[in-house]
Every structure is written in C-alpha cells, then in structure tokens.
Amino acid sequence: MAEEKSQASSSKMLTLKASDGVLFEVELNIAKEMKTVQAYIDDCEDIETIPIPNVLGKHLAIVIEYIKKTNEEYDAEFEKQWNMDDLQLLLLAANYLNISGLQECLCKAIAKRIENKSPEYVRKVFNIENDHSPEEEAKLRKEYKWAFEGVDKD
C-alpha cells in the first residue's frame, strides 16, 4: 500500500503559471523543491495550477531545468551560460521560490563575476545608483584605506 501511494504522488503532475502566462507541467517532487510552492500546496491541497507572479516564463524554465538536473558538474557549467542580468533575475526567482541549492549556486556565480573588480565596475554591472554624498564617500575611502589599494582598473 505504501509503495502504491509513493508511486502515485511522484507521478502526480502540477501546473505552474509564470508571470507572462506561460504554463509548465512539472512532477510533484520537482515542484516541492521550491519551498514557496510547497507552502502553497500545504495550504490548498487540491490545487492544480499554481500562479508564480514574480517570475517570467523564460526564468521559470531555467529554474525547473536546474532542479531536475542538478549535481556538481551541472552547477559548474550552469552559471557560465547566463549573462549578469539573467543571473540576477534568476537569483530573484530562486529567492522567491525558496530553492536553497539554486540560491547558493547563483550567489557563487555572481560573486565570481565581480571578483577583484573595482566598486565602479560593480555599480555599473548591478545598476546601483550612488546616493552617497562626495564627502561621505571620501570619508569611507579614508576609513578603510587598505580596501581601496591596488584594485583592478578594468
């Protein structure tokens, strides 16, 4: 009896609906890796279509693929395929969906891309607006002088 039940639950399919309306049919055990989705299922047992309002179809597809395939080799190759914008949006998605393995992989990947780069480069790549006053910035640069020595000019 127990065996039958587990077989039934692992082949049960669920539909996820991305923010742009794209639908994805996934197995229950794949969907459960997304803790946000798991929480949804726990609350409403009979649900068949779960809305994912914060994530585009393009990114949801990548996330689902990641969950299905993930292992060390896959992780190493995975991050190389995406540009910085996509990495950030994927991290946003992974954070919303609460998938710890993917979050870890993406944090590492993003760190790698900004490693040894100057603060100016990092601002550019993340589109961060500098709202420090010039005086404040100068004060910080002086306080942590050593942190600003010998950085890549890129």
Add this chain to the structure above:
Amino acid sequence: MADIVSTLPDAILCHILSFLETKQSVATTILSKRWKYLWRSVPVLDLGRSAVTDQNAYIRFIHFVYSVLLFRDPALPIQKFKLIFGYHIHQIVRPYYPMDTITKWVDFVVQRRVEYIDLHVDLHVGTEYLPKLPISILTCNTLVVLKLVCFNVVELFSPVALPSLKTLHLDNIMFPELRDFMLFLVGCPILEDLSTFDVAFDSEESLTCDEWKSFCLTNLTTADIDCYCNHFPLKAVHNVSSLRLQIDQENCRNDFIHTFHNLTKLDLFCSSLHYNWKMVIEVLKHCPKLQKLHLNEVELEEGLWTRNDDNENWVDPDFVPQCLSLHLRTCYISSFFGLHGTELMLAKYILKNAKVLQTMNIWNSGQPEIKQQLSSSPVASATCKLTVYYVP
C-alpha cells in the same frame, strides 16, 4: 535594467559578499547607502594573499584588519578565516612582530566559533625558521576545516582537542617528534580528509612499534601521506577509500604496510620503479579491493631513497595480488623509463594478471620500442585498452 540586486534581502547580499575577499567586500561600503553596512554582517574574514613589502604598508594592513574586527556585527560568529601572509623578516622592524598580531587575530576568531581556518605565513627566510603555530587553534571545538602552511608546532602541553575537525591539510610543518604528530591526530577523532606534505620532525626518534598499533582514524576516507622523511604508521589511515602515498622501500619493513580493506583508488609515488618494484607488489598485496592505480616515479634527492641492488632482477611474485585478479580496472604508469628490465616486467605482469582491466595508460620517456614490447605482451583482460604515450 533596474537595480535588481539591491531589492534582494540583506542575507542574500551578504551571502554573495561572503565569497569575496574581505578587502573587496568592505569596499562595497561606497557603492550606495543600501550597501554601506552590509559588509559588517559577512561571517567571513578572508584576507587572501596579503604581502607587505615595507613597514608602512604593514601598518595600513593591520589597521584595516583591526577596523574590520571592531566594526563588524559583534553578535555574528566568524565562520571562515583565511590569511596568506608574506613578508621579509628584515623589512618589519621591532616592536612590530607580525606573528604576535596574527596570533591575536586567530585567538579572536577561535573565540567567535570559527569553522574554517586557512593560514600560511611566509617569512621568506627558507625553512630554517618557521613561525610558531597559535595554540588556540588546537583546542577549537568548532573547527571543521584546518589548512596550515609553514608552521612550527611547539611542544604540546595540553592535549589537542578538535572534535569537529573533518579536513586537515598540513604543508611544511615541523613537530618536535613523530609522537607529537600522532597525538595531534588522536585529537581529531572524526577526521575524513588528511593531507600531509613536508611534515618534518626535530628529533629522529621513531615510534616504538607497539605504541600506535591499534590507532586508526576510523572516519577517514581520503588521505595524502608523505612517508619519505618519516615512518608514519600507515595503520592509522588504513580505512580510507582513496589514498595518495609517497613512499620509499626503506619504510617497508616490520609490518609497515597494513591492509587497506576499503581502498579503491591509489596514487603511489616512489623513486625509481626499477628498484622499488618489490615494494609496489607488496603494496598491491595489501589493497585487495583496488580498482584504480596510478604509479608515479619521482626524482628524489640522494639520501632520501634507498637503492637496493638486490632488486635489480625481476622475480615473479609467489602469488598474484587479489586486486589484480578481481578488481583492478584502471592502471596508469607515469614517467616510465623502461630502460631497465624490472619496470617493463612490472607492467607486463599487471597486463598478464589483471583480469578485469579496462584501461592501461603508460607515459613512456624511454625507448620508443617499449610500446611494441607491451602491445605484443599477453593480456588477461579481453576488454583492456592499452595506450602508450611517448613523452620524450
């Protein structure tokens, strides 16, 4: 694209910063107001490779580190401490002795439940003088990974207690005696990964055979042991499944080699396969489940290995090692000179007796004719693929 990253929770941004060196993560303080204080919640102190060439640079460096230690969130533990510090001993004059300062930092992180320490202090004075290892490391009960390069472990007055330690990598470490090193290992009961390179001892005294007879690191799965300069009791690591071993014939007496019941992968380094072939067979006899073997011949300084002229001639072993008959799938032989008879005989012996061998790769720096000799030699396994690379 908009600034997405800044909308992520603090914890995620701090996690990204935790993969960067502290120098860079502190520099993010100037990115924007949102980022001003994030670096203070990063539980990592990674000072990377910090070399100072003069007194002023040194002062700026320690000023920076003390600022970081003072301003970081005091409630937060420090998970990782990494420092590779190089300086020229005559460039930093008294009273600034770097090891005093570094020892204080180590004490600080140990108190804050550090789990990972990677410490290397290079004095650029050769191996004659090694800095003293901060002893607070030896009783840090939260430590999981410890990597040390270039230290002198002085006499241990209180027992080593590293109950959480799973990974230990030692490189260029001096102990007073081999027994002190063994006592160190006794203090690491759950160790899984052990690597030793250039571990030396002030005193030549070797262990009495019985003392460490039953000592074994039961959780150990991977070991990298350098036995050239000492008689490290291999029994301590006999549970491993993967072993990298540097060994000389001189070590192989008095029951030195124990049976490695779980060993499936062996990387063996010795000098001159020609003189050490008997030892290689002896080792194989003690690895009943071996699946992957890599034999490496290295050039060693004179005096570090023994040349035993008795072994110049090949003699078929009295019985075929079990691993050859039942388990060996892959065999690599590097730096094959093939000039003398025994190297070639060893390779042929393996080919002739390894019944499930799939791959045999040989890197040949000797005469090219070796390839033909091996190709026409009898092979026990029908599926064995033999490749001989010529490396002139």
